């Protein structure tokens with residue numbers, strides 16, 4: 001698919017990853033514009049429902065980013081997210097979405113470069129995979 | 143004498159178990175009959191689909207599995223004033239909904255050719271005189287408008303009787319908004335839920351009395367399930383499988399439960415436990431968490447192009 005059509009929803013926790021996005025911005029790093037960032041207070045707030053909803057509404061990929069282990073502002077939200085995402089990958093495989101379309105990682109507020117690299121990596125990956133089949137298939141049936 | 147209301151019942155893609163729940167009204171049947179008559183019910187009487195009377199209340203069991211289901215649902219909707227989507231299959235697709243993990247071709251092959259109890263040497267898949275399967279199972283409300291949803295597999299007779307009587311008296315019917323844990327008699331540990339192993343019922347034998355089943359290693363769907371049933375299963379030491387579907391605050395029952403189990407698992411060693419461990423212990427994610435609600439889930443069917 002064309003790079004312009006790639007749609008990625010990215011969840012960032014307020015205290016680290018969103019700061020990472022800021023750092024990438026203020027230091028004028030270049031990264032593709034295909035992401036829609038949704039800020040949540042902590043990655044521990046991100047439920048599998050959010051990830052699935054993103055696909056339902058037409059996202060081609062989802063990135064979830066939180067603080068590094070040990071850095072979570074609320075102590076351990078990111079550990080819980082970590083376990084949750086392992087189940088989400090499995091579910092995505094079973095439902096034919098493919099686990100490659102989902103990615104979670106830890107990005108601190110100073111890691112603007114890691115933020116930009118993560119986005120670049122996912123955009124390339126999704127471009128190769130093509131658009132997510134869910135919305136297409138449901139729309140075609142309706 | 144005031145004129146009695148006309149009730150109709152219908153079965154679509156279900157197992158007729160929900161109708162048994164109506165047959166099981168017991169004495170409340172008398173209360174219902176005082177206010178209404180059953181005018182149309184393929185389960186109870188001889189009915190003709192081209193002679194459907196005008197109905198005040200129509201109770202529909204089962205989801206939309208094939209073309210006939212859809213046609214009948216649409217036809218009956220026109221005749222009925224008020225439609226109750228009755229039982230989990232009508233409300234969320236139910237167990238037949240797990241068929242959404244396969245294509246129609248796969249399902250037909252399994253049913254007509256591979257199944258050992260079906261001798262079919264020529265490998266014929268019937269396509270005349272049987273309604274064609276739709277691409278996937280859908281809850282009733284994706285085919286027609288429904289006015290009330292009463293879930294359950296099957297719904298408890300007293301719950302339905304109460305709802306029907308209230309409706310006939312012109313009262314509004316409201317479902318509880320709380321989850322099962324709210325009404326479950328088992329005690330939750332005061333320090334919060336924590337599980338360190340996932341087991342199946344036969345592996346643990348008889349669970350400890352009075353203690354919540356989740357810390358004992360069972361996946362109890364209570365946290366994401368509506369409290370309509372009164373926690374019957376957990377009170378007799380069987381984990382909830384979520385047959386009444388989610389509460390109104392939950393979008394996707396399975397995903398909500400995945401969230402709960404993954405968070406509770408190993409919470410005491412939050413920072414040292416291998417995050418992969420919980421996923422390793424669950425082989426059948428869809429079968430465990432979406433037993434009853436796959437067609438109503440955010441991802442309602444397996445995507446067939448392999449995600450490509």
Ligand code: FES
Nearest residue numbers: 013042066067072
């Ligand atoms: S605050 Fe960043 S992960 Fe919890």
